[in-house]
Amino acid sequence: xxxxxxxxxxxxxxxxxxxxxxxxxxxxxxxxxxxxxxxxxxxxxxxxxxxxxxxxxxxxxxxxxxxxxxxxxxxxxxxxxxxxxxxxxxxxxxxxxxxxxxxxxxxxxxxxxxxxxxxxxxxxxxxxxxxxxxxxxxxxxxxxxxxxxxxxxxxxxxx
Amino acid sequence: xxxxxxxxxxxxxxxxxxxxxxxxxxxxxxxxxxxxxxxxxxxxxxxxxxxxxxxxxxxxxxxxxxxxxxxxxxxxxxxxxxxxxxxxxxxxxxxxxxxxxxxxxxxxxxxxxxxxxxxxxxxxxxxxxxxxxxxxxxxxxxxxxxxxxxxxxxxxxxx
DNA sequence: GGGCAGGTGGGGGAAAGTGGGGAGAAGTGT
DNA sequence: ACACTTCTCCCCACTTTCCCCCACCTGCCC
Numbered sequence: 365x366x367x368x369x370x371x372x373x374x375x376x377x378x379x380x381x382x383x384x385x386x387x388x389x390x391x392x393x394x395x396x397x398x399x400x401x402x403x404x405x406x407x408x409x410x411x412x413x414x415x416x417x418x419x420x421x422x423x424x425x426x427x428x429x430x431x432x433x434x435x436x437x438x439x440x441x442x443x444x445x446x447x448x449x450x451x452x453x454x455x456x457x458x459x460x461x462x463x464x465x466x467x468x469x470x471x472x473x474x475x476x477x478x479x480x481x482x483x484x485x486x487x488x489x490x491x492x493x494x495x496x497x498x499x500x501x502x503x504x505x506x507x508x509x510x511x512x513x514x515x516x517x518x519x520x521x522x523x
Numbered sequence: 524x525x526x527x528x529x530x531x532x533x534x535x536x537x538x539x540x541x542x543x544x545x546x547x548x549x550x551x552x553x554x555x556x557x558x559x560x561x562x563x564x565x566x567x568x569x570x571x572x573x574x575x576x577x578x579x580x581x582x583x584x585x586x587x588x589x590x591x592x593x594x595x596x597x598x599x600x601x602x603x604x605x606x607x608x609x610x611x612x613x614x615x616x617x618x619x620x621x622x623x624x625x626x627x628x629x630x631x632x633x634x635x636x637x638x639x640x641x642x643x644x645x646x647x648x649x650x651x652x653x654x655x656x657x658x659x660x661x662x663x664x665x666x667x668x669x670x671x672x673x674x675x676x677x678x679x680x681x682x
Numbered sequence: 683g684g685g686c687a688g689g690t691g692g693g694g695g696a697a698a699g700t701g702g703g704g705a706g707a708a709g710t711g712t
Numbered sequence: 713a714c715a716c717t718t719c720t721c722c723c724c725a726c727t728t729t730c731c732c733c734c735a736c737c738t739g740c741c742c
Contacts, residue, residue, distance in 0.1 A: 379730085383689050401528070407683070422526050424668075425638055436565060438664055440642075440653075444635040446528040448546065452732070454689075462530070535702070538720085542699055611722070634690080 366391045366414050368477030373487060376473050381456045382484065388477055389455055400482070402463055403446040407493055410463045410484040412449070417480050424519065429507075443466060525573055526551045532646060537634050539623065540615045541643065543571075547636055555633030559620055559641070562605040566652055567621045569643040571608070576639050607675055618643065 372385040388396040392398065396414035405411035413421065425442070445466070450456040461468065467486060474485040485493075531544040551557065555573035564570030568623060572580065584601070587594040604625070608616040620627065633644040644652075 377691065379606070379691095381690090386688060433565070438668070439637055440635065440662075442530045443637055444530045446636075448529075454733095456689085458730085531699095536701065538701095540700090544704055613723095616700090617720080 365417060365480065366393055366396065367479055369479075371474060371476045373472060373474050374470060376464075376471050378457045378458065380461060382437050382459055382473055383454065383456045384451065384482070385475055386455065388475070388482060389458060398451040400449050400451075401446050402449050402460055402464060403442060404466050405481075405483055408467050408486075410467045410469065410491055412457070412482040412484065413431070415448070416519070423424070431471075434502060468521075472498070524639065525552055525555065525671055526638055526642050529678075530633060530635040532631060535630050539618045539620065540630055541634070542612075542613065542615045543610065543641070544634055545614065546617055547634070547641060557610040559608050559610075559616060559618055560605050561608050561616070562601055563622060564642055566627050566642075567620060567626050567644075567648055569626045569628070569629040571616070571643065572639070574607075615629075615663075630645070635662060645653065666673060 368388050370385070370387055370390060374383045376382050391512070392414055393416060395416040397416075399415040400412040401415060401418040402410055402412050420435075425439060426442055426499070428438070428439065434491045438448075445463060447460040447463070451457055459473075464470075467484065467491055468486065469486045472487055474490050475484045476485065476490075528549060529544070529545050529546055531543070533542045533543050548557075549565050551573055552575060554575040555577075558574045559571040560577040561569055584598060587598065589595055589598070598644060604622060605621075606619040606622070608619070610616055618632075623629075626643065627648055628645045629641065631646055633646045633649050635642050635644065635649075
């Protein structure tokens with residue numbers, strides 16, 4: 365399964381097309397078939413899941429009980445915004461318009477690798493998210509990765 | 524079995540015809556035979572089940588105990604409103620009038636994919652449903668998908 | 683300095699969505 | 713039983729959107 369990392373600031377043209385950085389395209393597995401599923405991510409960004417990964421997620425969704433109102437709500441939120449987007453010959457995808465609106469993306473986008481998916485942000489939104497936070501990087505890292513101490517002491521590990 | 528996702532806002536013409544988005548038609552399995560069963564969904568929408576999926580559901584209904592009043596009520600609710608609807612050559616279905624009344628659908632409909640079925644909403648009703656809720660997306664996602672942590676680290680996973 | 687790979691922009695053709703008209707079937711009343 | 717009405721289904725034609733292809737530009741590496 366693909367592991368995305370790194371970032372790039374690419375332009376979004378009139379037709380909503382966005383070039384996926386070559387370094388991220390390179391890690392796509394053949395099973396993904398050069399196709400992503402775009403949906404709304406958390407904190408106003410667009411999340412792009414390679415199709416092989418997305419298929420796994422749909423398997424999980426399938427196990428939800430649709431007679432539970434909260435589950436219905438979740439499925440509608442997640443699936444109604446989800447659109448398939450395939451790479452064209454130039455390595456671009458077309459961002460669905462409703463997702464661009466939701467994520468406030470106009471003519472420039474910040475593309476970020478996030479392990480199993482790619483996130484697409486409006487550069488300003490991302491700045492704001494990163495700055496308007498009381499939690500600084502080291503504190504968050506400690507809280508999140510604390511349970512793993514001993515197993516992991518790589519970059520970001522507790523100093 | 525088909526996995527529906529995405530959305531489209533299509534018009535409902537004088538004759539009650541609604542075009543099913545091509546991206547949803549494409550995922551139909553041959554067993555569905557381009558035919559749906561339309562019934563009343565939850566939260567005032569019309570639910571369209573491909574016929575192969577509907578057959579499974581009828582098998583499940585068959586296992587219910589008809590001596591249980593609640594089961595009888597459920598079956599009457601579900602089955603009395605159910606009508607078959609086949610795609611015409613242009614990829615449209617005719618929405619049954621009683622369902623259009625129940626779901627408050629007039630001349631425009633929001634079509635959303637919901638995994639094993641398609642939901643047809645009045646755009647305003649859907650807005651109201653999505654907004655008039657205390658539960659926001661992240662809270663619901665955490666509650667619904669929380670039990671899956673470990674198996675799935677998709678949306679909601681810490682970046 | 684030249685070539686190549688990555689990113690950007692525009693134009694043409696096919697497909698999807700929309701609307702109207704006509705033929706056939708089914709239901710109703712005489 | 714027949715005729716009339718009504719509804720449904722199917723076909724045709726138009727419009728618009730989307731997708732694919734071609735060409736260009738820029739920066740990096742050799």
